[in-house]
Amino acid sequence: WDPAVDYADVFLRGPYREIRDHLAQGQMPWPEECAKCLLLRILPTGAGAPWDRTFVRMFRVEPSYYCSLDCPGCVPLSIRRQHSKAFQLDPDILDRILSDLIARGLAVDALDFQGHGEPLLNPRLWEMGRRSRERLPEAWISVTTNAQGRFRPEMAASGFDEVICSIDGADAASYTPYRVHGNFDLGWRFLVDLVRAGATAARRLRVVWKYVIFEHNSSPDLLRKAQQMALDAGVTELVFVLTRNGPAPRHIRFPSDVPRIEPGPPLSFRFHEPSIEDLEARLVESRRLVSQGRPEDAAAMADSIRKNLERFFPTIGDQPERQRRLSEDLDGIGSASPPG
Numbered sequence: 425w426d427p428a429v430d431y432a433d434v435f436l437r438g439p440y441r442e443i444r445d446h447l448a449q450g451q452m453p454w455p456e457e458c459a460k461c462l463l464l465r466i467l468p469t470g471a472g473a474p475w476d477r478t479f480v481r482m483f484r485v486e487p488s489y490y491c492s493l494d495c496p497g498c499v500p501l502s503i504r505r506q507h508s509k510a511f512q513l514d515p516d517i518l519d520r521i522l523s524d525l526i527a528r529g530l531a532v533d534a535l536d537f538q539g540h541g542e543p544l545l546n547p548r549l550w551e552m553g554r555r556s557r558e559r560l561p562e563a564w565i566s567v568t569t570n571a572q573g574r575f576r577p578e579m580a581a582s583g584f585d586e587v588i589c590s591i592d593g594a595d596a597a598s599y600t601p602y603r604v605h606g607n608f609d610l611g612w613r614f615l616v617d618l619v620r621a622g623a624t625a626a627r628r629l630r631v632v633w634k635y636v637i638f639e640h641n642s643s644p645d646l647l648r649k650a651q652q653m654a655l656d657a658g659v660t661e662l663v664f665v666l667t668r669n670g671p672a673p674r675h676i677r678f679p680s681d682v683p684r685i686e687p688g689p690p691l692s693f694r695f696h697e698p699s700i701e702d703l704e705a706r707l708v709e710s711r712r713l714v715s716q717g718r719p720e721d722a723a724a725m726a727d728s729i730r731k732n733l734e735r736f737f738p739t740i741g742d743q744p745e746r747q748r749r750l751s752e753d754l755d756g757i758g759s760a761s762p763p764g
Contacts, residue, residue: 431521432528436477450709451721452728459728460735462698466705466725479531483522486539487513487546493570494604499540501605511541515552522559532560537584538568550582557583568634570603571611580621586630587622588663589615594650598641602671612653619658630660636696637664637682642673644683654689662689667696668736677744697736700746703729707750710757726757 434440443453452458489511494501525532535556543549549567556565566586579587591611593599599608615633622629633654637647647664654662664682666672676682679693706729713722733751737743743751 425517427520430528431524432530435480435525435530436528450713452724455724455727459724459731462696464698464728465702466709478529479533480525481533483532483535484539485513485518485535485537485552486541487537487543487549487552489539489541490545491540491542491570492545492572493542493606495602496604497602504541512546512548513552515548515555518552519555519559522556526559532563534564534566535560536566536568542570542572543567544569544571544573550579553583555583570606571614572606573610573614575614575617575621577621580618580625580629581627583627584629585627586632586660587618588632588634589618590634590636591615592636592638593641594635594646594653598646601640602636602638615659616657619660623658632661632663633657633659634663634665636667637673637676638667639671639673642676648683648685651685651688651691655685655687659689662691663694664691665694665696698732700744700750703732703750704746707753714757722757726754729754 446453452464458464489507490504491498491501522532537543537549537552546552553565553567556563564586565584566588567584568588568590571589571591589611591599591608592602593608596608599611600606615631618629619631622631633650635641635650651662664679666676666679682693684691706725710722710725710729713719713725729750733743733747737747
């Protein structure tokens with residue numbers, strides 16, 4: 425943070441301009457890092473539109489680096505405790521950055537409050553929501569939380585459109601194996617209180633229950649129980665997240681494997697892995713780059729496929745048929761990674 429900087433320039437020039445230039449040439453800006461990214465997508469040649477610099481599609485805000493939980497898939501609590509100074513975002517800094525963007529005529533479509541830490545641990549989170557709403561009356565503003573906090577009525581009227589509560593279980597026994605040090609009852613009470621207050625708030629509040637499915641919390645009875653709880657609580661949406669980044673369930677690979685109740689709550693699914701269609705599109709792009717005489721770019725793209733297959737299917741025998749075929753097709757494209 426530098427108060428002398430115009431942060432609209434940060435977005436319009438500097439590294440963001442370099443990113444746009446690379447993407448316009450069909451290149452990953454930082455191949456080693458981009459290859460690991462779950463958000464990486466390959467579009468068909470010619471499908472992209474000219475870069476529109478008149479707006480920011482998504483502005484992600486990390487209110488706090490701290491967290492009271494020690495979830496296996498996140499930053500270890502032992503590392504967080506090494507920091508002697510609180511990594512807490514000052515609302516004045518966020519307000520200044522937004523004002524810089526607005527002063528240059530840049531619209532912001534959405535603000536998403538989340539990151540490596542728990543937003544609720546910043547005591548000024550709700551103030552940031554209110555001030556952001558004043559700056560950006562038309563933007564979509566959301567926050568994702570582990571819900572380990574005490575509800576206060578003003579939270580439902582703080583400018584947020586959506587609060588996503590990450591509660592991976594339908595009771596304490598199914599919740600605590602992953603949400604280490606978490607309290608299921610505390611999280612559930614926070615969600616229920618938020619739903620009730622949000623239903624009567626002047627600005628309608630979406631309350632979403634996000635439930636990552638693991639081996640230990642995915643029995644048919646538990647998944648049906650979660651749907652009934654969501655229905656009874658009146659949540660806006662129950663989102664089941666399918667992941668292989670952790671103790672993934674052996675019996676659930678696709679949404680069709682999840683049992684349903686009728687009538688059930690609004691239900692959707694998300695995936696913590698790239699789609700096979702996108703990985704196959706990357707292979708097509710790799711071959712195109714080879715044909716254009718760009719072996720280094722082709723190898724970097726192929727490496728992005730390898731890294732994702734290794735991350736989500738560390739054992740070749742666990743790969744579904746299309747992923748296994750993709751692994752075989754990659755053999756003809758060299759690796760961009762140095763040996764050893």
